[in-house]
Amino acid sequence: MDEGLIARRYAKAVFRYAQELNAADAVYEKMKLFEKNYIAHPDLQKALLNPLLSPEDKEMLLSTAIGIEPGEAYIKGIRLLIRNHREMYVRSICLMFQKIYRAANGIIRVKIITAMELSDETMDKIKEFVRRHTDKTIEFVHKVDPSIIGGFILQIGSRQLDASLMKELKEMSLQFGFLDYK
Incomplete structure (x- = not known):
């Protein structure tokens, strides 16, 4: 079965259940x-795929992975995944749940990728610029990626503006025939 289809079905089920409990925000x-x-603990996925780990241990692992009290809706969602042997899709389901929640609540995700940390003043200017151009609730994410060398990449929903130095260098290398530049 298609991983995207599995993630969507489970995420929708957890979302509906969380709504019934008035716990969707949590x-x-x-x-x-x-x-x-x-993402911070790559061994988590390996542990979830370990056939020697009992369902109870997997539930405990997934419950503690959030670092706070999980709550009833979260626990029931985990139990559903484990009971149906879908723990390998947990990250995809998690991402799909977030996507469904944002769509249902009119939230647009704005991701800013820069080569180094930005000052609070610069971040505030970027946030204000984006807020002026949308009527949706905005959720900002800032990521530092030194490989872009300089400039920034701005992702708003499914659109992307790549104003990075790395992109410029790649375009120049193609223009001058240096096809092996990485």
């Missing part, structure tokens, strides 16, 4: 924490 915050911790 589950959304927990899903963001889980994603952050999942």
